[in-house]
Amino acid sequence: MKKKIQGRAFVLGNNIDTDQIIPAEHLVYSLSDPEESKNYGKFALSGVPVEDSGLPKGNIPFVKDGQYQSEFKIIIGGSNFGCGSSREHAPACMEIAGVQAVVAESYARIFYRNSIDGGFFIPLEAKQKLTDEIQTGDELTIDLENYTLTNETQNKTYSLNSLGDVIEIIEAGNIFEYAKKAGLSPS
Amino acid sequence: MGMTITEKILAQHAGKTSVSPGDNVWVDVDVLMTHDVCGPGTIGIFKKQFGQNAKVWDREKVVIIPDHYIFTADPHANRNIDIIREFAKEQNLPYYYDVGTENYKGVCHVALAEEGHNRPGEVLFGTDSHTCTSGAFGMFSTGIGNTDAAFILGTGKLWVKIPETMRFEWTGTFAPYIMAKDILLHVIGDIGCDGATYRTMEWAGDAVYQFSMEERMTLCNMAIEAGGKNAVIEADNTTFEYLKGRTDKKGTVHHSDADAKYCFNKTYKADELEPVVAQPHSPDNRALARECKNVKLDRSYIGSCTGGKITDFIAAAEILNGEKVKIDTYIVPATVDVEKALQTETIDGKSLAQIFEDAGARIGEPSCAACLGGPKDTFGRTHGTEVVISTTNRNFPGRMGSKQSAVYLASPYTAAASALTGYVTDPREFIPARV
Numbered sequence A: 001m002k003k004k005i006q007g008r009a010f011v012l013g014n015n016i017d018t019d020q021i022i023p024a025e026h027l028v029y030s031l032s033d034p035e036e037s038k039n040y041g042k043f044a045l046s047g048v049p050v051e052d053s054g055l056p057k058g059n060i061p062f063v064k065d066g067q068y069q070s071e072f073k074i075i076i077g078g079s080n081f082g083c084g085s086s087r088e089h090a091p092a093c094m095e096i097a098g099v100q101a102v103v104a105e106s107y108a109r110i111f112y113r114n115s116i117d118g119g120f121f122i123p124l125e126a127k128q129k130l131t132d133e134i135q136t137g138d139e140l141t142i143d144l145e146n147y148t149l150t151n152e153t154q155n156k157t158y159s160l161n162s163l164g165d166v167i168e169i170i171e172a173g174n175i176f177e178y179a180k181k182a183g184l185s186p187s
Numbered sequence B: 001m002g003m004t005i006t007e008k009i010l011a012q013h014a015g016k017t018s019v020s021p022g023d024n025v026w027v028d029v030d031v032l033m034t035h036d037v038c039g040p041g042t043i044g045i046f047k048k049q050f051g052q053n054a055k056v057w058d059r060e061k062v063v064i065i066p067d068h069y070i071f072t073a074d075p076h077a078n079r080n081i082d083i084i085r086e087f088a089k090e091q092n093l094p095y096y097y098d099v100g101t102e103n104y105k106g107v108c109h110v111a112l113a114e115e116g117h118n119r120p121g122e123v124l125f126g127t128d129s130h131t132c133t134s135g136a137f138g139m140f141s142t143g144i145g146n147t148d149a150a151f152i153l154g155t156g157k158l159w160v161k162i163p164e165t166m167r168f169e170w171t172g173t174f175a176p177y178i179m180a181k182d183i184l185l186h187v188i189g190d191i192g193c194d195g196a197t198y199r200t201m202e203w204a205g206d207a208v209y210q211f212s213m214e215e216r217m218t219l220c221n222m223a224i225e226a227g228g229k230n231a232v233i234e235a236d237n238t239t240f241e242y243l244k245g246r247t248d249k250k251g252t253v254h255h256s257d258a259d260a261k262y263c264f265n266k267t268y269k270a271d272e273l274e275p276v277v278a279q280p281h282s283p284d285n286r287a288l289a290r291e292c293k294n295v296k297l298d299r300s301y302i303g304s305c306t307g308g309k310i311t312d313f314i315a316a317a318e319i320l321n322g323e324k325v326k327i328d329t330y331i332v333p334a335t336v337d338v339e340k341a342l343q344t345e346t347i348d349g350k351s352l353a354q355i356f357e358d359a360g361a362r363i364g365e366p367s368c369a370a371c372l373g374g375p376k377d378t379f380g381r382t383h384g385t386e387v388v389i390s391t392t393n394r395n396f397p398g399r400m401g402s403k404q405s406a407v408y409l410a411s412p413y414t415a416a417a418s419a420l421t422g423y424v425t426d427p428r429e430f431i432p433a434r435v
Helices: A034-042 A089-096 A109-117 A164-172 A175-181 B005-013 B039-050 B075-091 B108-114 B129-137 B146-155 B180-191 B213-226 B237-243 B310-320 B336-344 B352-359 B412-421
Strands: A004-011 A074-076 A101-104 A122-125 A139-143 A148-151 A156-159 B024-028 B031-034 B062-064 B123-126 B140-143 B157-161 B164-171 B199-204 B230-232 B264-269 B276-278 B286-288 B299-303 B328-332 B387-390 B406-409
Touching: A034 A089, A089 A109, A109 A122, A109 A164, A109 B146, A164 A175, A175 B146, B005 B024, B005 B123, B005 B140, B005 B199, B005 B230, B031 B108, B031 B146, B039 B075, B039 B146, B062 B075, B108 B123, B108 B129, B108 B213, B123 B129, B123 B146, B129 B140, B129 B213, B129 B230, B129 B237, B140 B230, B146 B157, B164 B180, B180 B213, B180 B264, B180 B276, B180 B286, B199 B213, B213 B230, B213 B237, B213 B310, B299 B310, B299 B412, B310 B336, B310 B352, B310 B412, B328 B352, B336 B352, B387 B412
Parallel strands: A004 A074, A074 A101, A101 A122, B031 B062, B031 B123, B123 B140, B164 B199, B164 B264, B199 B230, B299 B328, B299 B387, B387 B406
Antiparallel strands: A004 A139, A139 A148, A148 A156, B024 B157, B276 B286, B276 B406
């Protein structure tokens, strides 16, 4: 597991559900074919209403037209991030677009679990509301040893909740590797 | 310390005598369900992790029900059906309900019940968030992603954090114009769409036990819209009557102990509830139907695992019988069995299908259809700024297709009454004469 994650912020509001993360019409592409799965990067977060896309100003596409990767590596979310369906295409599309971490006030259960068990990116919880503090485009550094988030653009540091017992799965890489280490070896 | 139904089921499947909320345990899985949207991804991970020639842990415990993108020309969607069909053949799976055959069913959560895969006391995981629906049978059921499903396919096990339980007791009797959907929307309005995150929603009380299995399924179906991990209703005679002829397995009935610990315990009076809607764009944006009477609508949609069962259509038909709809009205039976019942169930000597056609509604084929938007050619999908009243489960932006459309969630009674006026309408305006 990386000790530091650096990148520009993309800020979203509360209740970002899986249909906003990846609209259902796009759930048809293969996730195992590397070429076809690039489409998930192209449409990542394309269901977010334009006025809410990239707060505080909005109207910022997460992935630019015709591209498959985003310039933003860290998502800042509000409460109940990833609510809605169980589609693993949601954390997968964010990883394919280049997301390395999400920092939200809270998560929906299945999205959080999928992010960790599938090893897509690290879902972190902020100790305070960050969606009013951080602006889309700010340069951020996440320190995973000390559980802090530093906004380099605004020169402010915030503390994050520890990952708790799921850190073992994150360090192993995914649920398959974790199960091997825990002695429940998939044959 | 006593245990809740959910704690007892998970303890038993973890080989433990007791568990407490917050414990992480590995449980043995009784049923794994997947469908056409998440099946191909699950199969891909299963083969990558366990090998191209790997066999599933128990072919009798895997259920594959294509239901999401069935009646579409989308080539990728059709390719995905081919992938699950090929996998079912390769693994010799007895419970694959193939498209275009007599085995086709439709919406997985309703089909699981109809085909006897829901059994009291068992543990069922599914690659769909509304898998919580099966909790109506006194079992543990919840939605998971492709990775967890692939892990189960190979091992028959999954890790679970034991959830805390919230208890919702309803006493008295619901008015005849109230449906399970109203109760759900009322409770989600109370606790918010993350009010049950990581928790169990346990439904109890004499008013709940008066419900049919289909209404109980609706009650459990939208636990996920409150963030819930699962929902559960203790199995009783109604449960066992429904199971007759559907399964030979008996299941195990669990009761919550009198001294079980709940993190939330609230008693509601059934008689006081009025018809409820969730306004755009969140299932917890609650209002009474009568408070929204000035909201002009473009469309009424009656269907899905939440609101497309036969009891839902009987309710809609009671209102639409002999009337004409004023807005586009879509009827989508959840399954083939429901579709057949539209022909055989009658009111005043007319089949439900006849009542809907006479009223000017359009009837689609059994599937998830426009509940989640789907491919562009999906029946009932929104493409513009439509304002829709729908018996489905979610109304976040873009859920039914277009980001510019707005969705009001409501019961089948309310959706049907609104179809007749073109405005959000309290069904009591039509019901006294008919129910």
